[in-house]
Amino acid sequence: MSSKTLGTISIIATLLVLFSVMLNPIVSVVIATIALIGLGVYHLFGKENKPLDIPTSKQTEEKEHNKEAIMGLMESGNQLITNEHIRQMLDISEATATRYLDEIEKNLNNLANPEKARLLSRYFKTSKGEYGEGDIFIGITVPNIRKVAYKFLDASFDDIQELLKSKIHEYRLTALEILVAQYERSKDEKLKEKIYKFYLKNTKYINNWDLVDLSACYIVGDFLFDKTINKNREVLYKLVRSKNLWERRIAVLSAGAFIKKGQYEDTFKIAEILMNDKHQLIHKAVGWMLREVGKQISHEVLKGFLNKHFREMPRIMLSYSLEHFSKREKGLYELR
Numbered sequence: 617m618s619s620k621t622l623g624t625i626s627i628i629a630t631l632l633v634l635f636s637v638m639l640n641p642i643v644s645v646v647i648a649t650i651a652l653i654g655l656g657v658y659h660l661f662g663k664e665n666k667p668l669d670i671p672t673s674k675q676t677e678e679k680e681h682n683k684e685a686i687m688g689l690m691e692s693g694n695q696l697i698t699n700e701h702i703r704q705m706l707d708i709s710e711a712t713a714t715r716y717l718d719e720i721e722k723n724l725n726n727l728a729n730p731e732k733a734r735l736l737s738r739y740f741k742t743s744k745g746e747y748g749e750g751d752i753f754i755g756i757t758v759p760n761i762r763k764v765a766y767k768f769l770d771a772s773f774d775d776i777q778e779l780l781k782s783k784i785h786e787y788r789l790t791a792l793e794i795l796v797a798q799y800e801r802s803k804d805e806k807l808k809e810k811i812y813k814f815y816l817k818n819t820k821y822i823n824n825w826d827l828v829d830l831s832a833c834y835i836v837g838d839f840l841f842d843k844t845i846n847k848n849r850e851v852l853y854k855l856v857r858s859k860n861l862w863e864r865r866i867a868v869l870s871a872g873a874f875i876k877k878g879q880y881e882d883t884f885k886i887a888e889i890l891m892n893d894k895h896q897l898i899h900k901a902v903g904w905m906l907r908e909v910g911k912q913i914s915h916e917v918l919k920g921f922l923n924k925h926f927r928e929m930p931r932i933m934l935s936y937s938l939e940h941f942s943k944r945e946k947g948l949y950e951l952r
Contacts, residue, residue, distance in 0.1 A: 716768070717775045723764045724786055729755035740785070740824055747861065747897065748824050756786045758830075765793035769801070773814060780821040788821055792831040799835050812839040816851070823862050825897055832866040837873025849882060856886050861895055868901040872908060880909045884921055891928055903936025911940055922949060 733755030742748040768775075771794050779791035799811045815822075815835050822828055840849050856867035868890070871882040887902045910918030918937065926934055926949045938946045 716771060717778055720764065720768050720771065720775065720779065720790065721787065723767065724756060724761070724784075724790060725754070727756045727760050727764070731755065732757070736785070740826070747895075750783070751785050751824060752783045753785050758789070758826075761786055761790050762793055765790050765797060769794060769797050776814075777818070780818050785824065785827075788823075789827055789830065792822065792827055796831055796834045799838070808839060811835060819855075819860070819863050819866060822866065825862075825865060825901075828862055828865045828869055832869040833873035836866060837870035840870065841874055841877055841879075852882060852886065853889075856889050861897065864890065864893065864895075864898055865901050868898065868905055872905045875905065875908050875912055878913060880913050880917060883909055887921070887933075888925070891925065891930075891933075893930075896930075896932055899930040899933040900936055903933040906933075906937035907939050910937070915940075 733753040736753040736755060737751070740748040740751060740753070742751045742753070776791045776794055779787045779794075782788055795811055795815060799808055802808055802811075812835055815831070822831065836851075840852070852867045852871055855863045855870075858864055858867075867886055868883075871886050874880070874882055883905050887906060890898055890902050893899065893902075906918060906921065909921075922929075922934075922937065929937075934949060938949060941949075
């Protein structure tokens with residue numbers, strides 16, 4: 617019932633009270649009661665009330681709009697995206713812009729598992745003198761890391777940089793998963809080039825084999841595939857001669873991306889350069905990529921390479937490369 621209707625009823629009741637007093641006192645009491653009830657109802661419901669402050673989906677819509685705006689800026693390819701760009705574009709405070717990093721870290725910390733962290737620390741050789749010395753794990757599985765990464769695909773390069781600098785392994789892997797997803801989803805070649813260059817500037821933070829294996833071929837390998845071999849792939853040969861173990865592995869895995877497109881020449885050249893490398897993680901990576909040549913391109917092509925080099929190949933490298941060979945074929949190479 618509307619406020620106007622209630623008001624009308626109250627006025628009519630009041631007039632009836634006045635009229636009934638002149639006729640019958642008992643009737644006047646009844647009508648007075650009705651009038652008072654009517655006035656009370658009008659007082660409660662008949663006034664213009666402000667709408668209740670009920671939460672709506674406005675905040676969610678604003679967040680989605682902001683994400684679209686940030687991704688649009690990234691795909692414009694005009695510049696590296698920093699928190700300052702986001703702050704200016706969305707007209708938000710610096711604290712709000714930098715809070716994004718805190719949200720990512722909070723999401724990751726909520727998934728931490730101390731027992732799994734101990735297992736991962738042993739598996740990735742983090743003790744003194746081992747290849748992962750000093751790396752800190754908090755115990756998050758790769759599928760859960762990807763879930764967090766996919767929630768923050770609009771993270772800025774500033775945020776990704778800070779995550780990469782972290783001593784916590786899972787933070788760095790999250791940063792790389794975000795980078796890979798941004799690269800793969802972008803249709804802008806200029807943005808892809810900036811992600812590629814950003815990656816190469818931060819190789820010192822890509823310092824364990826899983827960090828390399830889950831990112832190098834998808835960014836460096838993909839970016840270099842369509843480029844002129846003699847000019848643009850020189851970066852691979854700079855990396856492969858690096859004193860840094862992980863940069864050498866980045867070169868191996870990046871060239872592996874070419875194998876999927878039918879090119880094996882760079883993998884063979886890199887394998888020859890690393891034939892006398894002293895680290896098992898390089899032997900394993902090279903052997904893995906050689907195996908992929910035989911699996912994805914040609915068994916005979918791989919055999920041709922092995923026939924030339926099997927006597928000088930480190931045992932682990934040779935073993936990995938022979939994985940899909942028959943027992944008889946393996947025997948011929950392993951006897952040497």
